[in-house]
């Protein structure tokens with residue numbers, strides 16, 4: 001068998017929790033800085049990379065807002081989407097479900113509708129060129145308020161089929177999940193898949209709200225489930241997938257050290273977890289490195305990685321025939337690796 005690092009590099013990967021706005025390539029961002037601010041002091045990739053070394057969470061938010069300024073036209077969204085998928089395909093990502101939030105750029109962007117169209121265009125071109133299926137999930141973002149959520153869902157309606165679901169990221173503390181109950185019910189009735197970030201910065205109650213009131217099919221993060229045995233048992237018994245993003249949790253300091261992260265306990269206790277990169281460029285960590293990290297820190301082995309890939313396939317929203325094809329690819333790739 002090849003060394004574990006080579007296996008991780010070459011193994012088939014499925015990414016289910018990745019925000020396009022946090023996964024842009026540095027080359028792309030640099031090109032837009034040159035275009036929109038030719039006088040900028042940021043002239044090369046090295047200087048640009050330094051913008052994403054954070055002291056704390058506030059710094060992370062400031063960098064997030066700063067880089068969003070360079071997403072201005074429909075072409076920016078189309079090109080960035082395409083390049084994100086290309087960079088994932090290079091890591092042998094064989095299927096992707098990605099969040100995007102077309103309402104985050106209202107003040108200076110081309111408008112939500114143009115962003116949706118352009119993102120779909122970039123995604124569909126990349127699917128064709130790199131041969132990987134991509135599902136887009138529109139993040140309604142808690143911070144935008146539940147009052148506006150139904151209008152957003154209306155904007156998504158014409159794209160049903162091309163956009164696969166809705167998600168709920170953002171500030172869990174001040175914008176609790178239950179306020180979004182109606183819009184999630186409506187989305188489900190229209191055939192959208194539903195997911196929500198929960199249990200990232202708030203306790204187990206937040207996960208329970210997402211499960212019992214929003215009826216989501218997957219939980220983003222869900223790491224505070226570790227604080228409640230009963231909830232962990234429910235998540236395990238119902239096999240509700242948790243999209244785990246270890247580096248993100250450490251960089252945003254919702255988990256203080258690698259040792260405190262519950263990923264290995266969840267896995268050992270039979271919860272259906274998947275490994276994801278969340279905002280890979282912002283956190284300076286690829287999905288490949290995410291797998292290297294869990295092997296190094298928690299002793300995951302090749303068999304575990306194979307199982308995690310199957311978990312991700314099971315947790316994904318792809319149609320049965322795409323899942324069957326992906327299953328074959330996974331088996332072939334693993335046969336070649338081992």
Ligand SMILES: [Zn+2]
Nearest residue numbers: 169197220278
């Ligand atoms: Zn996220």
